[in-house]
Amino acid sequence: MTADPALGSKRLETELESAGALPEAWRDAFRATPRHLFIPDEVWSEASDGWRRLSRLTEPDVWWEMVNRDGYIVTQVDDGRPAAPDHGEYSTSSATQPSLVLRMLDELNAEPGMRVLEIGTGTGYNAALLAARLGPENVTTVEVDPQLADRTRRTLARVGRPVRVVTADGIAGHPPHAPYDRIIATASVQRVPTAWIEQTRPGGIILTPWGNAYHNDALLRLTVHEDGTASGPFTGRAPFMWMRDARVLLGTLGDEVHDGDVPDVSTTDLDLRGMFGHLDVDFAIGVQVPGVSWHRFDADDRCGAFTVWLIDVDPATDRGPR
Ligand SMILES: C[S@@+](CC[C@H](N)C(=O)[O-])C[C@H]1O[C@@H](n2cnc3c(N)ncnc32)[C@H](O)[C@@H]1O
Structure with a gap:
């Protein structure tokens, strides 16, 4: 992979274009916002047992390839306190x-001059794209992690997109600059906070x-109404990490199943092969049983x-996700 930033950006652009993932309205902003400027030198790469630290200095080719x-690129693990210096257990910022950033910006339907609140600053790349099109003065972004917020505030200033960090x-929104025309979250919620609805102008999104x-893989697009309610469709997939206080402990079998447990046994005519790991089915079942997680184990002999x-x-648990 090339370490030439211009060639690298062009490569990403070509990949997005050929997948039909670079919306016309965001093309100029994308070209004016090289992604590498927002990615820290130290990132995390997936390993069999979690995440391993990856440094741009020692593995430049892998870094540029990512x-x-x-x-996506994981940029923080374990809320900034990795389990071991070079090993993390779960990703907490990325x-x-x-293509997902651009799809969401397109669905946000934000126009130049609109005021936008982003929840989940992370690297600042999304905020910088918004600033390129809407003007930095119209973009506010909220980050719960002070270290990330400080670093990204500096990055955004350095690259000439001094948005308000x-x-x-972010569950409370940011009242001082409300009302907003648009609120976009880049971490997943289980309930849409009332504050977000209150801080979006009628007709806003x-x-x-x-x-x-x-x-946990759905994108919700709400329109806010004059009467203070909001409604709208789920528009597609959106695999995101949780907002900090919305985290779900998925549970492990070791915690739940113990020697001597006696199961209730029943049978079903349903074909279970079509019931787990299929997006629409998972969504439909999930809204009925929001407090249940599932784990599938395939037989070793295939x-x-x-x-x-x-x-x-x-x-409601506050333990970290798995
Ligand atoms: C997927 S990352 C965001 C990606 C980011 N928009 C970007 O362009 O790089 C999610 C971010 O949301 C932040 N976050 C989680 N819970 C939050 C909360 N309650 N309020 C604000 N930020 C939160 C995390 O610390 C993390 O940095």
Whole structure:
């Protein structure tokens, strides 16, 4: 992979163009916002047992490969306190996959001059794209993690997109600059906070990833009405990490299943092969059983048999996700 920033950006652009993932309205902003400027030198790469630290200094080719392709990049693990210096257990901040960033911006339908609130600053790449098109003075972004907020505030100033970076819990929105024409969240919620609806002008749009213990992969697009309510459709997939206080402990079998447990046994005529790991089905079941997580184990001999465990979890837990 090339370390030439211009060539790298062009490569990413070509990948997005050929996938039809670079909306016309955002093309100029994308070209004016090289992604590598927002990715820290130290990132995290997926490993069999979690995340391993990856440094631009020691593995420049891998770093550039990650930056210049259409994938997400984990930029923080374990809320900034990794389990070991070079090993993390779960991701807590990332640069979102560029095609997803652009799809969400397109769905947000934000026009130059509108005031936008982003919840989940992360690397600042999304905020910088918004600033390129709407003007930095019209963009406010909220980040709950003080270290990330400080770093990204400096980055955005350095690259000439001095958007307002607020260090706070974004669940409360940011009242001082409300009302907003648009609110966009880049972390997943289980419930849309009332504050977001109150801080969006009538006719304005709230776009947020949404999920629950059963299924966390949906994008919700709400329009706010004059009477203070909001409604709208789920528009597609949006695999995001949780907002900090919305995290779900998915549970482990070891916590739930113990020697001597006696199961209730029943049978069903349903074909279970079509019931787990299929987007629409998972979504439909998940809204019925929001507090249940599932784990599927396929037979080692690849005979097609599998076991699914359903675990009743407490969504209010504050332990980290798995
Ligand atoms: C997927 S990353 C955001 C990606 C980012 N928009 C970008 O362009 O790089 C999610 C971010 O949301 C932040 N976050 C989680 N819970 C939050 C909360 N309650 N309020 C504000 N930010 C939050 C995380 O710390 C993390 O940085």
